[in-house]
Amino acid sequence: MIRTALSFSAVLLWASAAAAMGPSKPSDCHGETACQLGDRSYHVMEPEGWDGVTPLPVLLHFHGWARTGVNAQRSDRIGASTKRRGVLLVTPNGRRKTWDFWSPETGDVGFTNQVLRDVAKRYPVDAGRIYVSGYSYGSAMAWRYVCESGNHVAALLGIAGAFPSGETCPEAPREVRHVHGVSDTVMPFPDDGPGGQAVPLGLWRARMDCGAGQAAGDWQVVDFLKLSRTEWRNCASGQVVLDTHPGGHFIPHGWIGRQLDELLGRTPSYP
Template sequence: MAQWPGKAGTILIALVAFLAGCAFDRTGPRPDAATGNGAAPWSDGGWYERSLRSGETTRWYRLYFPPGLERGAPAVILLHGGSRSMRDMFGERAGGPRAWLDVADREGLVLVVPNGTNPENGDTRGDNQFWVDATATGVAEDAPGTDDLRFITDLLDRIERRYPVDPARVYVSGASNGGLLTYRLLIHEPRRFAAGAAFIANLPADDADLRPPEAPTPLMITNGTRDRLMQWDGGEIPMRGGRIRSTEDTVAWWLNANHAADAPRRTRYLPDRAPDDDCRLREVTWRPESGGAPVRLLAMEGGGHTLPSLRYDLPDTFLARRIFGNVCRDAEGATLAWEFMSPFRRDME
């Protein structure tokens, strides 16, 4: 079975984060005083950090409530990338993920940001975290007892029980290692989510555990044609971190899973708002007949291992550009994801 990231891939990504300097900075919102397990005073808005017991492990997550939150609000589960955490994905120089805060404030939605596990020491609260169940095996051998699928479903049970969210409007989105877990959640727990959005992630090439989900889920896939880490054309992840499918094969798998393979498709280019960024956003949407779910591909033509963003950029250093590539500045990735996901509701029957 394919492994992501695997020991070699884990070392590579940690090295990438170090070499890129502040690209994965640790300046995001820090734990606040409200770290107990009581219900957060959500009417006050802001960040709250919580823990829960999942299996035999204590897991951590953060919640963001926009000011003036109303009952029945939608919620988005946001999954950080490898070597990042629930805090630093919103750091000052973390790039496109920061736009989710703007979306939350504007649209009145709850952000649920779980934390992965450090595969070297099993730490579940730190800042050098990975999703060990991103594929069938992941790096679970390095973090025994860790079950991210169970953690996310346990977390969903708590969120839907304790906080003023609408269970029919719960969505999931992740990037890179978090994008792989997004796929996995939609395969194994499709009835828990109204829609999903995966960024800079292709399905593993040799994962025997990939099986069609019990129910189709609307999905948006965003990949860069010049991504050096999660390559558009697939192949070996650097330093033998496992093999991935191409974007074309990943989209084809989901078209079959969502019963949209024979659906008509619509293609358009988004407005070129930043002509000097060497990137264009090409959007292809497949809308199936009844009983299926749509699939959308957002191709970042010339884009790298980043989320598209109008406002938020990575540090402009040689190493950051060399490793992560171009940032598409024609649109905000978080906004595009929310515009795709928000019309859908989960069938509660």
């Protein structure tokens, strides 16, 4: 509990400073040039047409196994989506190209808070619009991060990766959005209900005290993949959105872009 309180206080400190003062110095690292933090690093990519002054929403994205933050920047499903929507993309690099999300004692949560504080020194950050996403192992790391240090996070955007059953979380984001293929055999659809029952997003639904979910229809941005949405908006705190598709382990076309459009109050578009 003490560790969680300290990490949250530290995040409040950088967020308040960023909102009040903006960047303290121009960024000397961006794009594929990594920003160094001791023996670790991260990447940051500015959106198209940014005026250099307006506070930026942030998408903090954890890469998949055996990848780096540069892969997310180059992706037309991640980087291209943030560039077109005025969102600063921040992509930490995992040790040995992976993440330690298995327990609350992971050092990757503290590293991520360091990344966010460093970003706020370089860019004017919109502290009310911090979104955290990840793919595969990176999605499980995104879950771990918001579980341990997520009270300041506006939304978790999980893609094809989640916790095993039995986890509880001291913190939570204001909103959870997740997409998963029901035929995924790499990181199967999460069975995170009591006793390992197949309860979609049961961890977050319990954490936010949600009632029954409501089917919210199908949607698609490419003709070969249809996604079906279920929403839990009758929660005591926050809300939960789940998109499922019949496929396997991948990032669906347009999914990140649509989530950002909805969170930012924009008309959904593709790409």
